[in-house]
Amino acid sequence: MARIVGAINTSHVPAIGRAIAANLQDDPYWKPFFDGFPPVHAWLDKVRPDVVVVLYNDHGLNFFLDKMPTFAVGAAPEYHNADEGWGIPTLPPFKGVPGLSWHVINELVAREFDLTTCQEMLVDHAFSLPLKLLWPDAPSCPVPTVPVCINTVQYPLPSARRCYKLGKALGEAIASWDEDKRVLIVGTGGLSHQLDGERAGFVNPAFDKAFMDSLIDNPEWVTQYSNEEIVEKTGTQGIELLMWLAARAALPGKVSRVHSNYHIPISNTASGLLAMACED
Amino acid sequence: MSATKPALQIPGTRIFDSELAQKGYALNKMCFSFNSAENREAFRADEAGYARKFGLTVEQYEAVRTRNVLGLLAAGGNVYYLAKFAGILGLDVQDLGAAQTGMSKEDFKAMLVAAGKEA
Known part of the structure; x- marks a missing residue:
């Protein structure tokens, strides 16, 4: 059976892609952000995931209104x-890993999540950059992937409560996959930022x-809030x-903090990184 | 009152709800087309003609023509699609932040750095 090793949540600001392309990791603006990753790389070397399931949001590349x-x-x-x-x-x-994708789709629909399934799908920076941050030295991502996209473009968005339930069902679906594989969950986005409107910044x-x-010991904490709140x-x-919430919810049982980092600003964003390991 | 209307009004903030999604459809559809380099080129070559193909409203086209970020939002533009229009203009999200808050870009960036120091 498959085993979930843990989850890594990280910001996915597009400017990170430019910084990687320009080798700005040691630039004073970028260093506090990139310095968060070496401890996470060390943990990945230890747990060696075979597959990564990425929870992200599309920003108008694959999906339109x-x-x-x-x-x-x-x-x-x-x-x-x-x-x-x-x-x-x-x-x-x-x-991709079509075998795991279809297993997850079958299990989630059986658990009353009415999904859209995509046999063709463009993936944007919210999917690609976190993987590049996790495996910076590989020419292409060395671990095959299953993308799970949550609508954060057009309201009504699924509630935090619903995303928590999705993550929990996703974790149970993965754990019932009949393959002896180690699976990493990645949640991308955030943390606080506002691009549009007079309150930008x-x-x-x-x-x-x-x-x-809250994600370590009390992961349902944020589900007390509506999306507007x-x-x-x-x-x-x-x-x-x-996406962070759903990724955490996919982890079975107790988790421990592997490493976290928080830095303002990256572009207009309060950037965050949180790696969590499943306790055996 | 529509069932999808947000219960909470947040200053300086729009929730991209069903009302804005309908109002902004043509503008957002044009901006979505800018995912293609060929379409970006076609827009650059003839902005008015390109916008006409998507049936932009007068309000939407005026906001495009005058590069009015708050006007684009008021006309139903969604920031994720508008970002592609901003890309054509060579503007990043900090240019947009400055334009929307009435600050200079330097002041806008300094505000974010200051927020980081307080954190």
């Missing part, structure tokens, strides 16, 4: 990246830190914490 799925699961042999209209550097294609470190801490507290794009 003509058809906007609440939850979409990739079921492709390969996923391609694109420049997203503003010329960010692209990364090589990501290998809003960040809320006190809330971000409370949220990060989360936007009020974290900004229009701070709602991306839904």
Whole structure:
């Protein structure tokens, strides 16, 4: 049976892609962000995941408002990246795991999650950059992937409570996969930031830190809030914490903190990183 | 009152709800097309003609023509699609932040750095 080793949640700001392409890891602006990753790399070397399931949100690359799925699961042999209209550097294609994708789809639909399934799917920076941050030295992502996309574009968005349940069901589905594989969960986005409106530039470190801490011992904490309340507290794009929440919810039993990092600003964003290991 | 109307009004913040999603459809569809380099080139070559193909409203086209970020949002633009339009103009999210808050870009960036120091 498959075993979930843990989860890594990280911000996915597009500017990270430019910084990687320009080798700015030691630049004073970027160093506090990139310095968060070596302890996470060391942990990955130890747990050696065979597969990574990535919870992310599409930013208008694959999905438009003509058809906007609440939850979409990739079921492709390969996923391609694109420049997203503003010329960010692209990364090589990501290998899929159709066997796990379809297992997850079957199990989640059986558990009353009505998904959109995607045999072709472009993946944007929210999917690609976290993987590049986790495996920076490999020419292409060395671990095959299953993308799970949550709508954070058009309201109504799924509630925090619903995303928690999705994550929990996803974790149970993965654990019942009849393959002897180690699976890593990745949740991308956040933390507090607001790109649009007169309140652009809003960040809320006190809330971000409370949220990060809650994921270790009290992961349902943030489900007390409506999405509008989360936007009020974290900004229009701070709602991306839904992916962190779902990733944490996928972990069975107790977790321990492997490493965390928090830094303001990366672009307009309060950046966060939180790696959690499943306790055996 | 529509069932999807947000219960909470947040200052300086729009929830991209069903009302805005319908209002902004043509503008967002044009911006979505900018995922393709060929379409970006076609827009650069003839902005008015390109916008006409997508049926932009007068309000939307005026906001595009005048590069008015708050106007684009008021016309139903969604930031994820608008970001692709901003890319054509060579603007990043900090340019957009400055434009929306009425600050200079330097002041906007300094505000974020200051927020980090307080954290």
